[in-house]
Amino acid sequence: MDSFEGIVEFVAVAERGGFSAAARQLACSTSHVSRQVAKLEARLGCVLLARSTRLVSLTESGTAYYQQCKELVTGLQQANEQINQQQFHLNGTLRVSAAGGFAEQFVAPLLMKFAQQHPELTVNIDFDSRMVNFVEDSIDFAVRYGELTDSSLIARKLVSRPMVAVASPDYIQQNGTPQHPNQLKNHSCIISNNDHWLFNIDGTQQSIKVSGRWRSNNSNAVVNACQHGLGIAYLPKSSFENTINNNQLVPVLEAFWGKAATSWIVYQNRQFLPLRAKMAIDYLIDNI
């Protein structure tokens, strides 16, 4: 089988007119260049470079061979440049498996935003929650909820905070306490990023669509509005830690709060995750 060994060195010597200059260009030793070219000549059974000390020139055979090798080296550069560009321009298709309501409501919108930032990228989300085969299905990563079972995958924690609903005592006094998440549609709700709130109903996580007169994507504004009795709010429990503790706000539908389970991003234990996957994962982790 033919070998590319010595080709790069030979082309460098031919172009630079000497072994030392070629070695400098290639950032290696003159002895290495000398030996690589000598080995190439041995394999081919002919002399490519005519040399006396301090003078190197291409032989007739060498000139013809150099022309062809030059094209090979250029072709390699182009191939490497193209694959490099491909990596950093995020083209191709990002394939994600993301089951469940959380993925539908939080992951999908974020990935759509991500896709908008990379016009040449296609995002393909599979909401089927079956066990996927990363190789066969060419899945870049999956979003999984709860405890993980496959130890061969790499897991990155995506989100681990429970979402809770609260209201002010005044609001409760005036409007009553909802006894079930389904009754939220009859209440005024303060909407943060999402008007689908998740509750653990009969052991399964369900999303309830809510509505209200106040919307804000600022957590503090949401907490303030809630304290002023504008409605029921739904945020990570940590956002209400203080106001619940000093009874400024009271928990609502506490029996339906989900466990503090974690959502994960999982992907194959491979050395090189495509950059599009890596960047998408980082984007999700940073923005969720």
Place this chain on the structure above:
Amino acid sequence: MDSFEGIVEFVAVAERGGFSAAARQLACSTSHVSRQVAKLEARLGCVLLARSTRLVSLTESGTAYYQQCKELVTGLQQANEQINQQQFHLNGTLRVSAAGGFAEQFVAPLLMKFAQQHPELTVNIDFDSRMVNFVEDSIDFAVRYGELTDSSLIARKLVSRPMVAVASPDYIQQNGTPQHPNQLKNHSCIISNNDHWLFNIDGTQQSIKVSGRWRSNNSNAVVNACQHGLGIAYLPKSSFENTINNNQLVPVLEAFWGKAATSWIVYQNRQFLPLRAKMAIDYLIDNI
């Protein structure tokens, strides 16, 4: 600087659909193929082959990269085939430096015969006797006469016999003895292969053009004609050994005979003499 390392292995895996099959094709170990491809992926910073045990397929990046690498491998094969063919079809130019009358009269005609046997070969003989530079002038070999001075060259003995002129006693009696080679134009000469005879005149070798009524390229016929008094003959001394010893022929212009010096073929001490040079040298040695 880009490297071709792993390209051949990667293409083989892509085409054979597995590392083991690729290893068999390349006549190397599976561990070598595995490592070479892994190193290539490391350099490029992306995965070219998606693999689980017993299953290998090209990734999206890998497919594009494979197409380009396939062209590189094909190009290398073509380049190697072409240089291989070039070697064995004796094309290109044979460049010889051959000074002096001997080269002119013996080497040149033989090289012309050689060239006739290889239609795609060009023979370029430089009759200038200056010291040539093998590298700068791209000389394949040189013909040199007498003692060699450059020990860095390889020397092959070409011919080592002195040429001598003789005549029969009858011829001498009838026509007188020429006292100087210049007088040969006034004598009848028996011409073998060449009508320019070499003599050592005033320390330098000069060729004298002769003429006569008898020509033959057969040494025995020449000797016979000389014995019958048809003229003066000029052949290697060995051809007349017997006839001179029994006085059937007598030496002529003995003071002008050259020393029994040797003609050499010399060429660079290089590992790979172009085949055309090698075959030409062998041809000269076999036929002179």
Place this chain on the structure above:
DNA sequence: CCTTATTATTGCTATATAGCAATAGTGTTT
């Protein structure tokens, strides 16, 4: 003409590599 600087080659040695063998995984056959 002598000295200096730079070249290419090669002996020698520390380091990287190719192959062997062990390991884990998976498809096929019984």
Place this chain on the structure above:
DNA sequence: AAACACTATTGCTATATAGCAATAATAAGG
């Protein structure tokens, strides 16, 4: 379901290689 055959990866070791340094040759400068 178990056994078998084949796969890819990786630890380990003998061997090949890359770089250092010595050497010889040659061009340039004083």
